[in-house]
Amino acid sequence: MAAMTAVIDAWMQHPTLRFLGQDMFESLRRWAGTEIPTEELPLELTMAAMDQASVERGLISAWYGPDGPLITNDEVAGFVARYPDRLVGVASVDLRQPVAAVRELRRAVQDLGFRALRVVPWLWGLPPNDRRYYPLYAECVELGIPVCTQVGHTGPLRTSETGRPIPYLDDGALELPDLVIVGGHIGYPWTTEMIALATKYPNVYIDTSAYVSHRYPAELVQYLRGHGRRKVLFGTNYPMISPERALAKLDALGLDDEATDLFLAGNARRVFGL
Numbered sequence: 001m002a003a004m005t006a007v008i009d010a011w012m013q014h015p016t017l018r019f020l021g022q023d024m025f026e027s028l029r030r031w032a033g034t035e036i037p038t039e040e041l042p043l044e045l046t047m048a049a050m051d052q053a054s055v056e057r058g059l060i061s062a063w064y065g066p067d068g069p070l071i072t073n074d075e076v077a078g079f080v081a082r083y084p085d086r087l088v089g090v091a092s093v094d095l096r097q098p099v100a101a102v103r104e105l106r107r108a109v110q111d112l113g114f115r116a117l118r119v120v121p122w123l124w125g126l127p128p129n130d131r132r133y134y135p136l137y138a139e140c141v142e143l144g145i146p147v148c149t150q151v152g153h154t155g156p157l158r159t160s161e162t163g164r165p166i167p168y169l170d171d172g173a174l175e176l177p178d179l180v181i182v183g184g185h186i187g188y189p190w191t192t193e194m195i196a197l198a199t200k201y202p203n204v205y206i207d208t209s210a211y212v213s214h215r216y217p218a219e220l221v222q223y224l225r226g227h228g229r230r231k232v233l234f235g236t237n238y239p240m241i242s243p244e245r246a247l248a249k250l251d252a253l254g255l256d257d258e259a260t261d262l263f264l265a266g267n268a269r270r271v272f273g274l
Contacts, residue, residue, distance in 0.1 A: 008268035009058040011209035011235035019070040053243035061090035089114035121162035129171035146180035151187040165193040209235030214249040229259040
């Protein structure tokens with residue numbers, strides 16, 4: 001089914017060696033059985049992975065953390081410039097400098113053409129209702145872009161507490177009703193909390209990155225089949241999971257044609273304005 005349907009990947013990154021070499025990803029490398037490369041990976045490798053699963057467009061993100069940038073916004077802009085019809089930039093910023101962070105987000109959207117902001121709470125050790133996020137949230141509303149964040153347990157060797165949807169994401173959605181929020185990585189083991197928020201708030205969504213389709217929790221599959229069909233976006237967390245692997249058993253979910261089209265591309269087009 002995926003091969004005949006347009007696919008948009010809502011959560012990807014084309015990794016730099018700075019990104020891949022982080023000790024915090026050791027647990028992911030252990031699960032996947034992968035080694036750290038010795039040279040920068042060619043962008044064509046990412047494009048080939050997209051082609052293998054008929055991924056029409058991928059939202060690739062920068063990564064900034066407390067120790068500095070792992071993938072800069074300008075590096076992402078360079079990737080997008082090479083494949084502007086296939087790649088869409090997602091910004092990241094340094095939370096330690098609030099004014100500079102807002103200015104950098106504005107630059108990434110207005111000058112570089114990025115379509116979203118991504119903040120990864122476990123990377124900073126700050127839940128998404130922390131005061132340091134709010135200037136960025138307000139700027140996202142002004143710029144008309146979503147904020148993408150991680151929900152659920154943390155695969156890397158960091159605390160999982162920041163990924164609890166309730167109360168942390170609930171607070172932000174309640175206080176900024178115009179903010180569009182995409183909770184990446186499903187929210188497991190708090191999936192029902194994430195579904196509750198996506199149902200409660202018109203502007204809260206879920207993406208399935210970091211999970212292959214046959215590992216989606218049963219409650220998420222039921223939500224996808226029914227009243228949540230307009231609230232869930234497909235994502236991979238590439239290069240941790242390839243699009244081909246993520247979609248290999250999609251047919252087993254029993255989605256009808258409308259739910260499939262919305263999940264794989266329609267919802268992402270609407271949410272990110274593609």
